[in-house]
Amino acid sequence: MAVSAPPAQRRGMTKTEKRNQVMGLLFISPWLIGFLLFALFPLAASLYYSMTNYDFIREPQFIGAANYVRLFTTDPDFWTVMYNTLYYVGIGVPLGIAVAFLIANLLNSEIKGRTLFRSVIYIPSIVPTVCAAMVWLFILNVQYGAINGILKTMGLATIPFLSSPELAKPSLIMIYIWAQGTAVVIFLASLQDVPRSLYDAALVDGANAWNRFWNVTVPLCTPVILFNFIMGIIAAFQDFTLPFVLTGGGPMKSTEFYVVNLYRNAFVQFSIGKASAMAWILFLIILLFSVILFRTSARWVYYGGEK
Template identity: 45%
Template sequence: MATAVSQASSPFRRTRLSRTALFENIAGYLFISPWIVGFLAFEFGPLIAAGYLGLTRYDILTPPNFVGLANYDKMFTRDPLFWKSLWVTAVYSLSTVFLGVILGVALAVLLNQKVRGMSLYRTIYYLPAVVSGVAVAYMWIWVFTPEAGIVNYALSLIGITGPNWLFSTTWTLPAFVAMSLWAVGGGMVLYLAGLQGVPTQLYEAASLDGAGRWASFWNVTLPMISPVIFFNFIIGIIGSFQVFTNSFVITNGGPANSTLFFVLYLYRHAFENFRMGYAAALGMILFIVIMTLTVISFRLSNRLVYYEGRIT
């Protein structure tokens, strides 16, 4: 009896599922099982494998040899390119994520106006997001070429001699940041959806309170779309730390490692230098960096993101 009372009052008491509920649970798991299998086989499994391989010396072609923390020791103490690639990636990430959010929101606000042909404008701005990365990279080579590129031509019209964008330790990274903004349309679509979900009565109320356009934007629009901004921010951080294609195709990390992004460096070790163990260790560091930034962002989001209906 005592046991029965204790079980009844426990908040963790196991509830007995009805046949139907059990049946539904099994059905649910069966339906998501392709994803679970895919996740275990292609994401979680490789993550565990990378954790192990990061502790080995492994050239892919012969069995791995366990070397403990030697890869990490080398990375932190004797590999200047590890720090260089981390720095290049961090600068790029910071620049692209913040500029991407600002430009994306600005574009979405513009494209949220009631103007004729708006669908066409929206399509045009979104198109870059669906073009193949390598094709885009070749296009940028043309755009930024020093002698005949359109950017330097435009600058020459206002009397400025443009730099050698893709072969300058100063200008190559800014050029890559500019390239990344070209695909801002992907995020813009989400902002646009967010903007269209802002109740119009909030603007009316703000207007009645005497708010101008800027005050309405700052006090109504931004808080209301802050979950979308936060989502794009997280996705932007994750994506920008994994940037690869443009630098692989356009500069191959040069000049003088000024565009040696972290994933390119990892790729070189894995597939050019036959150091898969070291590459796996680099991958683990990348995972930790992205995870840390994501956790920090989520912590900050409690103060900066407004969720409608959330009880704080």
């Protein structure tokens, strides 16, 4: 005979539970206040400002979606900076992941001086970006750069790595790839988690080095590849320091990336409303890329040997 469960009785919190709840809230109140004041409020405020004509000085005037419409239709820079940024992210991030993964595999093998190599590869990640930018400036500059200095002494024409509109973006991508030390470290940790038994089984099955890499290493590292991909996309979309210091967005706005232009709108041209709208568009773009990656991850990311 089936016995139905008695309906759950709703009851209020006891005095002790209420007191505990209050105490719990009090304990987390420093974080809660900080979150409300320094995260949620600015977020909400920027959403409001994005729908206003605001210059930091005068009272904001509500103009609805006009900033968004203007950005997509008449703004002279929006599509240029969008193209520049998508170029940088679209080429830089996958290349960066691939290079970092390959380097991690090399560093995971039994080679002499492995610890030294690991340190050397990681150093770019802890060097302040401004310092790194200045070093690269004096490596790549067309007049005074080290590479072009060598070319000059050989009587060859110099290469305008950073001062030609065609070469500036690829040069910045090269520098981006150079600074993949953090991704390398994460990949290294992931590689050391791949069970030795799987390689042994593959060897017994006659798999060569490439087959072992492609069919064992890569699949088992896909969760970390996904992680690095998402983190890389989020960071690359917001890259500011490198182009700002190195090229100032030039030549001819060829390295004017999205966040550099956002900054220029906010603090040089006093268009806080428009800059806020740009920030929200960027948020939606990053969200879109992240969702696409997560949605497609079921097809290529393996967790514990299963898709």
